[in-house]
Amino acid sequence: MKKYMIPTKKLNNGFEMPVLGLGTWLVGGDKLRNPNNDDLANVKGIKKAIEMGISHIDTAENYAEGHAEKLVGQAIKGFDRKKLFITSKVDKRNLAYNDLLIACKKSLERLKTSYLDLYLIHSPNDEIPIDETFRAIDELVNKGLVKNIGVSNFKTKRLASIQNKTKNKIVTNQVYYNLIIREPEIDGLVEYCQDQDIFLTTYRPLELGNLFIAPIIKELSDKYGKTPFQIAINWLVSQDKILTITKMLRIEHIKENLGALNWQMENRDIEKLRIKFPGQKEKSDILPLK
Numbered sequence: 001m002k003k004y005m006i007p008t009k010k011l012n013n014g015f016e017m018p019v020l021g022l023g024t025w026l027v028g029g030d031k032l033r034n035p036n037n038d039d040l041a042n043v044k045g046i047k048k049a050i051e052m053g054i055s056h057i058d059t060a061e062n063y064a065e066g067h068a069e070k071l072v073g074q075a076i077k078g079f080d081r082k083k084l085f086i087t088s089k090v091d092k093r094n095l096a097y098n099d100l101l102i103a104c105k106k107s108l109e110r111l112k113t114s115y116l117d118l119y120l121i122h123s124p125n126d127e128i129p130i131d132e133t134f135r136a137i138d139e140l141v142n143k144g145l146v147k148n149i150g151v152s153n154f155k156t157k158r159l160a161s162i163q164n165k166t167k168n169k170i171v172t173n174q175v176y177y178n179l180i181i182r183e184p185e186i187d188g189l190v191e192y193c194q195d196q197d198i199f200l201t202t203y204r205p206l207e208l209g210n211l212f213i214a215p216i217i218k219e220l221s222d223k224y225g226k227t228p229f230q231i232a233i234n235w236l237v238s239q240d241k242i243l244t245i246t247k248m249l250r251i252e253h254i255k256e257n258l259g260a261l262n263w264q265m266e267n268r269d270i271e272k273l274r275i276k277f278p279g280q281k282e283k284s285d286i287l288p289l290k
């Protein structure tokens with residue numbers, strides 16, 4: 001099986017992440033665990049992705065009630081842990097000091113790993129003081145249970161207001177952004193992250209596989225000799241400080257998406273897609289799991 005090279009990007013402090021990672025939403029179920037889910041097929045798909053070059057795996061404690069983390073744990077067994085980059089997220093209901101420490105411990109147990117490469121606040125919660133949340137997260141970093149920290153679904157103003165509430169650098173904000181969904185552009189988040197040296201990890205780059213293949217995509221597919229979905233992924237990762245994660249468990253999808261890397265879209269085409277891609281919306285009608 002061909003092993004692909006996945007490029008990485010670096011922040012000024014030397015922190016490095018692969019430009020494309022594997023998502024695990026709908027692995028093991030939806031919000032709830034699906035007792036009829038084909039767990040073996042999910043584990044096989046994750047293993048295949050790693051064998052083909054994926055190192056970054058994104059999961060969360062609330063995907064399938066923790067079952068997604070368990071299946072990731074089964075899949076990574078047997079691989080060199082140091083070569084993997086595992087991200088998990090703490091649910092917004094668990095942002096109080098003790099709850100967060102317990103949540104992280106449980107994630108580590110389900111993943112059968114002694115540390116997370118990256119731990120994200122899944123989404124903000126105004127009910128719990130952020131200082132308390134970061135006190136717990138900073139403690140996890142001090143203990144070596146979490147190597148890096150970040151947030152998810154934070155708008156620009158909120159991100160700007162919390163950066164100095166932790167002793168650690170916020171290395172990423174994981175948000176919904178693709179050719180259709182443009183909230184991070186409209187909100188100024190893309191520019192803010194580029195300016196502040198923070199990765200913008202974009203989720204749902206393929207709009208769940210339903211990306212509209214507009215004529216402008218066809219035109220660029222022909223120009224670069226790439227498929228429309230490769231164009232959609234490359235449009236994101238060709239932009240400064242932007243990374244992405246997509247769920248892909250079918251081998252033909254993994255191959256296609258890994259073929260979206262290692263080439264740079266010209267700036268004028270990035271801007272053309274930014275302006276001319278039809279059907280753009282600020283937000284999605286599909287509710288992301290937050």
Ligand SMILES: NC(=O)c1ccc[n+]([C@@H]2O[C@H](COP(=O)([O-])OP(=O)(O)OC[C@H]3O[C@@H](n4cnc5c(N)ncnc54)[C@H](OP(=O)(O)O)[C@@H]3O)[C@@H](O)[C@H]2O)c1
Pocket residue numbers: 022023024025026058059122152153174175202203204205206207208209210229245246247248249250251252253254256257288289290
């Ligand atoms: N932080 C948050 O709040 C948040 C919210 C949503 C998602 N996420 C994370 O981001 C990850 C990615 O987002 P997502 O899974 O929602 O959406 P996505 O990556 O845009 O779409 C995944 C779907 O697209 C299919 N697919 C993948 N590559 C394809 C290709 N080349 N051609 C056709 N179909 C293709 C996959 O099928 P197969 O699996 O069958 O290959 C899967 O059904 C999630 O899995 C999750 O880890 C985070």
